[in-house]
Amino acid sequence: MTPQLEMIAKWNQTAKSLMLDRKIIDVEYASNQEMQDLTIQGRPLIFTLDNGTSVIVMSDDEGNDAGALHMHTKQGKYEVLPSLW
Secondary structure, eight states: OOHHHHHHHHHHHHHHHHHTTOOEEEEEEOOHHHHHHHTOSSBOEEEEETTSOEEEOBSSTTOOSBOOEEEEOTTSOEEEEOOBO
16 A cells, blocks of 8 residues: 555544544534634634534634535535635
8 A cells, every 4th residue: 555545544544433423413603702712714614523523614734714615415416615704
């Protein structure tokens, strides 16, 4: 296995261990206080999982600002949930 494939496998496993079989119990855009705590200007979407974990949609892996969530449904529909400014 190449180093790149090993890295992908590692992160796939990490993502699965954190999110697979979890239930989303809340979805909302960040509050003013959460934006301040994250030191960002955009208002990201935040998912709360049944174990209390918050999943925040960010623009990059450094958490520089809010990001958009692109979704493709089984019916072939395309949706975008934007970051709000």
